[in-house]
Amino acid sequence: xxxxxxxxxxxxxxxxxxxxxxxxxxxxxxxxxxxxxxxxxxxxxxxxxxxxxxxxxxxxxxxxxxxxxxxxxxxxxxxxxxxxxxxxxxxxxxxxxxxxxxxxxxxxxxxxxxxxxxxxxxxxxxxxxxxxxxxxxxxxxxxxxxxxxxxxxxxxxxxxxxxxxxxxxxxxxxxxxxxxxxxxxxxxxxxxxxxxxxxxxxxxxxxxxxxxxxxxxxxxxxxxxxxxxxxxxxxxxxxxxxxxxxxxxxxxxxxxxxxxxxxxxxxxxxxxxxxxxxxxxxxxxxxxxxxxxxxxxxxxxxxxxxxxxxxxxxxxxxxxxxxxxxxxxxxxxxxxxxxxxxxxxxxxxxxxxxxxxxxxxxxxxxxxxxxxxxxxxxxxxxxxxxxxxxxxxxxxxxxxxxxxxxxxxxxxxxxxxxxxxxxxxxxxxxxxxxxxxxxxxxxxxxxxxxxxxxxxxxxxxxxxxxxxxxxxxxxxxxxxxxxxxxxxxxxxxxxxxxxxxxxxxxxxxxxxxxxxxxxxx
Amino acid sequence: xxxxxxxxxxxxxxxxxxxxxxxxxxxxxxxxxxxxxxxxxxxxxxxxxxxxxxxxxxxxxxxxxxxxxxxxxxxxxxxxxxxxxxxxxxxxxxxxxxxxxxxxxxxxxxxxxxxxxxxxxxxxxxxxxxxxxxxxxxxxxxxxxxxxxxxxxxxxxxxxxxxxxxxxxxxxxxxxxxxxxxxxxxxxxxxxxxxxxxxxxxxxxxxxxxxxxxxxxxxxxxxxxxxxxxxxxxxxxxxxxxxxxxxxxxxxxxxxxxxxxxxxxxxxxxxxxxxxxxxxxxxxxxxxxxxxxxxxxxxxxxxxxxxxxxxxxxxxxxxxxx
Numbered sequence: 001x002x003x004x005x006x007x008x009x010x011x012x013x014x015x016x017x018x019x020x021x022x023x024x025x026x027x028x029x030x031x032x033x034x035x036x037x038x039x040x041x042x043x044x045x046x047x048x049x050x051x052x053x054x055x056x057x058x059x060x061x062x063x064x065x066x067x068x069x070x071x072x073x074x075x076x077x078x079x080x081x082x083x084x085x086x087x088x089x090x091x092x093x094x095x096x097x098x099x100x101x102x103x104x105x106x107x108x109x110x111x112x113x114x115x116x117x118x119x120x121x122x123x124x125x126x127x128x129x130x131x132x133x134x135x136x137x138x139x140x141x142x143x144x145x146x147x148x149x150x151x152x153x154x155x156x157x158x159x160x161x162x163x164x165x166x167x168x169x170x171x172x173x174x175x176x177x178x179x180x181x182x183x184x185x186x187x188x189x190x191x192x193x194x195x196x197x198x199x200x201x202x203x204x205x206x207x208x209x210x211x212x213x214x215x216x217x218x219x220x221x222x223x224x225x226x227x228x229x230x231x232x233x234x235x236x237x238x239x240x241x242x243x244x245x246x247x248x249x250x251x252x253x254x255x256x257x258x259x260x261x262x263x264x265x266x267x268x269x270x271x272x273x274x275x276x277x278x279x280x281x282x283x284x285x286x287x288x289x290x291x292x293x294x295x296x297x298x299x300x301x302x303x304x305x306x307x308x309x310x311x312x313x314x315x316x317x318x319x320x321x322x323x324x325x326x327x328x329x330x331x332x333x334x335x336x337x338x339x340x341x342x343x344x345x346x347x348x349x350x351x352x353x354x355x356x357x358x359x360x361x362x363x364x365x366x367x368x369x370x371x372x373x374x375x376x377x378x379x380x381x382x383x384x385x386x387x388x389x390x391x392x393x394x395x396x397x398x399x400x401x402x403x404x405x406x407x408x409x410x411x412x413x414x415x416x417x418x419x420x421x422x423x424x425x426x427x428x429x430x431x432x433x434x435x436x437x438x439x440x441x442x443x444x445x446x447x448x449x450x451x452x453x454x455x456x457x458x459x460x461x462x463x464x465x466x467x468x469x470x471x472x473x474x475x476x477x478x479x480x481x482x483x484x485x486x487x488x489x490x491x492x493x494x495x496x497x498x499x500x501x502x503x504x505x506x507x508x509x510x511x512x513x514x515x516x517x518x519x520x521x
Numbered sequence: 522x523x524x525x526x527x528x529x530x531x532x533x534x535x536x537x538x539x540x541x542x543x544x545x546x547x548x549x550x551x552x553x554x555x556x557x558x559x560x561x562x563x564x565x566x567x568x569x570x571x572x573x574x575x576x577x578x579x580x581x582x583x584x585x586x587x588x589x590x591x592x593x594x595x596x597x598x599x600x601x602x603x604x605x606x607x608x609x610x611x612x613x614x615x616x617x618x619x620x621x622x623x624x625x626x627x628x629x630x631x632x633x634x635x636x637x638x639x640x641x642x643x644x645x646x647x648x649x650x651x652x653x654x655x656x657x658x659x660x661x662x663x664x665x666x667x668x669x670x671x672x673x674x675x676x677x678x679x680x681x682x683x684x685x686x687x688x689x690x691x692x693x694x695x696x697x698x699x700x701x702x703x704x705x706x707x708x709x710x711x712x713x714x715x716x717x718x719x720x721x722x723x724x725x726x727x728x729x730x731x732x733x734x735x736x737x738x739x740x741x742x743x744x745x746x747x748x749x750x751x752x753x754x755x756x757x758x759x760x761x762x763x764x765x766x767x768x769x770x771x772x773x774x775x776x777x778x779x780x781x782x783x784x785x786x787x788x789x790x791x792x793x794x795x796x797x798x799x800x801x802x803x804x805x806x807x808x809x810x811x812x813x814x815x816x817x818x819x820x821x822x823x824x825x826x827x828x829x830x831x832x833x834x835x836x837x838x839x840x841x842x843x
Contacts, residue, residue, distance in 0.1 A: 050739060052735065052738055052739060079741050079742070079743050080741065081741070082738070082739055082740065082741035083739060083740035083741030083742075084741055087739065087740075088739040090732060090735065090736060090739075092732050095731065095732040095733065096732045096733055096735070096736045097733055097736065098733040098736075098737070098751050098755070099733070099755070099829070099830075099831060100754050100755055100828060100829055100830065101750075101751070101754075102830075109737075109740055109742070109750070110740045110741060113740065113741055113742055113746065114741060143830075145830040145831070147830070147831045158736070161736075161740060162739075
């Protein structure tokens, strides 16, 4: 008998049907994968099973778990099941923990709620659990808070509280998507180990097919609320029956992109960074330690490294947002040394696109005003900006009429297009892309990468492409630098570095990438 | 945490010094002679001169300022002109009524606002929420002296549960004293509780949409446990800010309410002192009020740190926010 048997599950939010008549089963000890692009209904399926749909959500159908129908159960029954029999891990490690409660208390909470007992006993148990998931208990310190931990550590805390009572089913909704590639691999290994040790079943939800290929036994692929493809993971990949699954696999490998030719790089230097140092007060080591790099006109340079390696600080220093403690930066021949401010004319040659498209726009202004903001960097902004706005919007594949809308009216991918339009506005020479596609799902990521490639050709742009995602670096850059602890540890043509990495840091990064096995392709 | 408190104490000391300078300067800068001003236009010149000396208005301003500050530190606020008693005695007696009144109003504000605001947030867009929003809207709109009169009309004149005004004195027992303060405290608290309930509601609605609330539900907490264990503390941050600001409104509001209920409190004292041009009393009471507001601001800052571990350690962890 299966542990969970879902029959004809429907979820309706308002007038919108987000999950449409889906059925699947999960057996004890099995890792079941649920794939699909964002908005395909995978998270809603999980929330419906947990009884945690948004207020206007209505669910119907049947979901028999351990002999009990989750859909027909009362809220009271669901409360006794949640956190005890079925646990859930969410995507956002930075915000999924209560910032005001110590991590020990948060892990102890399900024990206290479901089993009772004293606060002290529950805390002792919580410390053991934290130890088990690899959050060093630091001599039993009970007063650590989420803000003291990195994203990966917080996700471990989430996992500890989810497995506190050895649930029969663990639902993991994009548990590693927001993390960098090495941390992602660690978290997935941890989950696999815990599932094996405790004989749990796990429902792993992600848009990343490679993650599912490596971790699941069975798989369902969702699109528009319906299950499109379903079966043993290996068969789903190798049978090539379903065209939608195939398109997802293709997107995940950026196969739609034209094969990269060595780009025609103009002679001379656009950006020359020489031995720059950036220090933060009270830090023992500099965040950026004597880093040198050069970008030629129309060149795309990649910068990779784990979180905290100093790559974003380096980008901020190049933009003049962090004061230099040493070295020089020369942009198109204009030199800036330590203690100098970057002149606006030099500043106007560079633009940046950030990871979080929503957070980097003011929600109260219309698009037309948002994307013309870089005009402030010019000494003589153009009189008629309508033409420029229309051109920029067309450039990134949006409608010129979109300038009258507000940012919340756009999807994640469209927002990132707007961020690119904003960067293009004043025709810069260099665009720095700081994890610009990391928050996007596979299909949209591939589209944005395609857009960036064509814009580069069209406008003769140089890119500094910062990412922890090596597949994106491979698709986008001519040369790559690998950064670790504030220093460049390896560099070379992208293809060479990825094919035969020399430095251990590079090797770790490459090995951490989840892959669809070669024989399955 | 200790570092944080010491840091805040320094700010507190500086605020007090600046406030005392401003108050002193204000009295100094009033055009004309305070003594002549206090005595009115028909005063004889030698009376004015005598008062000048009594007030300590002769001498260099710096020396006078230092004398005034030194006096306050040793508990000597000077002599009231109209009452001919030390200001300290006068203020202390009045404080015995105003302080309990303000505290009672503050406690009432909290006891009404927090549950009501939480209730409205958890029943968002339902009948209970609309009802609460309507009532709090009225509570903000109604002037509290008018509400005070309604209270007197209903509870003192019709029902005769409370007396319509006056204060029996603490000598007649704690219960009698407190009873006399109930209606004034309710009148004082109502508008503030209405404001705070709305702040609590919106803070809680904001908190309830956070990811960690979903995590709490996924752990199997009931709605009530979610609200109390995870919602309340997070929602308290904006609530404490507003509560700190409301304290000065409660003090200012007490001036009107004490007059409506004939309570011999600080509000009445300052009101009478102003009409009788007793500047020494005005100066001292204003300084006392400023002092209490600064102390409350200090307590609010401490409360932030107590609620939020990120503030407690902010000096150590700046790097994490970069």
